[in-house]
Amino acid sequence: xxxxxxxxxxxxxxxxxxxxxxxxxxxxxxxxxxxxxxxxxxxxxxxxxxxxxxxxxxxxxxxxxxxxxxxxxxxxxxxxxxxxxxxxxxxxxxxxxxxxxxxxxxxxxxxxxxxxxxxxxxxxxxxxxxxxxxxxxxxxxxxxxxxxxxxx
Numbered sequence: 676x677x678x679x680x681x682x683x684x685x686x687x688x689x690x691x692x693x694x695x696x697x698x699x700x701x702x703x704x705x706x707x708x709x710x711x712x713x714x715x716x717x718x719x720x721x722x723x724x725x726x727x728x729x730x731x732x733x734x735x736x737x738x739x740x741x742x743x744x745x746x747x748x749x750x751x752x753x754x755x756x757x758x759x760x761x762x763x764x765x766x767x768x769x770x771x772x773x774x775x776x777x778x779x780x781x782x783x784x785x786x787x788x789x790x791x792x793x794x795x796x797x798x799x800x801x802x803x804x805x806x807x808x809x810x811x812x813x814x815x816x817x818x819x820x821x822x823x824x825x826x827x
Contacts, residue, residue, distance in 0.1 A: 676700055677727055677754035677784055680707040683806070684753045692719060699740040699747070701725035717743075727754045727780030737787050746796045750788040752805045754780050755825070762819040770820045777824035781805055 678684040679700035688708075691698040692715050699721045700708055708722045721743055723736045740747055755777045758769065785805060792801035810818045811825030 676751040677725060677780075678702065679722075679753075680704060684751070687751060687753075688720075697721075697744060699723065699736075699744070701736050725754075727784055728775040730783050733783050733787050737791050741791060741795050746799075747788070747791050747801060748796070748799075749802045750784070750804065752781055752784045752788070752803065754784070755806075755808075758821045758824075759817045760820065761817065765820055773820055774824050777821070781807075 676684060676688060676699065679688050680702040684700075684702075685708075688698045688700045688711065692711070697719055700711075701723050702708070703724065703726050705722045705724050708720075711720055712722055721740060723739055725732055725736050727733065737747065756773060758765070758773050760769070785803060788801065788803045792803070808821075808825040810822040814822035
């Protein structure tokens with residue numbers, strides 16, 4: 676699961692663990708989940724550093740998870756960042772960074788998940804959940820670039 680540091684991602688990790696299942700939590704700063712690591716051992720919770728803009732790191736966390744648990748049944752692709760700004764006044768480097776996370780990061784994680792489902796989990800496959808935003812369908816004022824990064 677990407678974006679496990681807070682919000683929906685953190686809640687989902689906690690729900691999975693409380694249900695007795697295994698969670699692989701990925702986030703940019705793994706120490707954020709130190710409290711959960713003290714509660715659950717590595718047979719139930721694997722915490723891995725992941726920046727979704729880094730393609731090699733994406734492959735590495737999937738490999739670490741499959742090496743440890745043999746397969747991955749569910750991937751929750753939640754990583755994203757927000758931007759409220761007018762289109763004409765937003766610097767290009769800001770929008771490129773937004774697309775690296777929201778569009779390309781989601782695309783890379785999804786592609787690697789599907790590869791694992793096909794090549795590692797044979798013949799059972801797996802389930803991919805990509806969490807986006809309503810503004811990917813209907814933009815609102817100040818969300819032009821954010822909406823575009825969530826469309827697709």
